């Protein structure tokens with residue numbers, strides 16, 4: 315029996331959608347939403363009906379209708395910390411994502427839109443949301459009792475590329491140890507022990523600086539900046555997520571542009587090399603977390619397309635473990651395959667315990 319799955323992954327100004335027939339992608343589109351239209355919804359969560367209508371119109375244009383699908387696979391949003399895997403979306407989860415999630419992140423919209431389209435007729439699943447948390451106890455401590463480290467990462471792509479490399483090695487992902495660096499607009503570097511993500515830098519406030527984010531900062535100077543009276547809370551937040559990293563130093567979030575400038579400009583060269591250095595340092599730390607027993611270091615995400623950049627990282631870490639380069643992101647595929655494993659009975663969908 316063939317399963318047809320509709321996949322939904324919202325981004326800030328577009329929603330990526332796809333249709334899978336079993337493992338095969340038969341349609342994929344980035345449905346663009348105009349900035350003027352999105353601006354009518356100051357609260358991101360109010361965009362869900364608008365985006366749903368845009369998505370359904372795009373689907374109809376290529377001849378698909380809601381009734382054609384066996385399930386919908388949606389990007390998981392900022393739920394309370396939870397184990398990796400595929401979860402059945404229910405009313406309580408939708409209510410949480412719409413009204414209670416601590417972060418109004420665009421990924422929260424996916425399951426809400428999908429649930430609205432499914433109307434209870436077909437199941438909706440999410441797989442490996444941003445808030446997957448499998449950290450070991452010693453990874454949680456920050457050094458200040460009131461602040462616990464948070465596991466917020468590119469978990470979906472990280473786990474998807476681990477599965478790909480495990481398949482290539484003809485081994486079971488659950489018996490392998492990997493260090494995975496997702497190198498996108500933000501960066502997550504994770505230690506995977508026997509299939510579980512036992513530590514990862516919070517891609518919003520820790521780890522290396524990235525094209526758009528600062529990652530970890532010297533805390534004393536940050537406190538001084540906070541109390542300088544020069545910035546509002548929102549301005550400071552934008553400095554570390556959105557306008558940090560490459561953007562802050564070079565005015566661009568595009569590694570291709572930064573690399574081009576680095577050919578002629580020593581300052582740009584230093585910045586790119588420093589980003590590679592910080593990434594390598596984080597990878598080294600995660601190798602220590604795995605006690606040096608590492609089956610592979612995987613470099614993935616948009617920046618892994620650049621051989622020049624991955625070579626800079628490899629130069630530091632090549633002695634630690636074999637290196638696998640898996641450029642780009644595989645989120646749509648990972649969502650479809652997560653739902654497919656459940657439809658085929660290879661995995662049972664987890665029920666969300668709620669909050």
Ligand SMILES: Nc1ncnc2c1ncn2[C@@H]1O[C@H](COP(=O)(O)OP(=O)(O)OP(=O)(O)O)[C@@H](O)[C@H]1O
Pocket residue numbers: 468497498499500501525567568569570571615616617618619620642643
């Ligand atoms: N072919 C390429 N060569 C070099 N850099 C690239 C290439 N393609 C994309 N990038 C860089 O990758 C970065 C964006 O990565 P990606 O597309 O994974 O990010 P995103 O999806 O916007 O964010 P995130 O991965 O954090 O969700 C940018 O700095 C971009 O310039």
Ligand SMILES: CCCC(=O)O
Pocket residue numbers: 444466467468500516517518
């Ligand atoms: C917080 C990590 C995930 C993302 O940045 O999209």
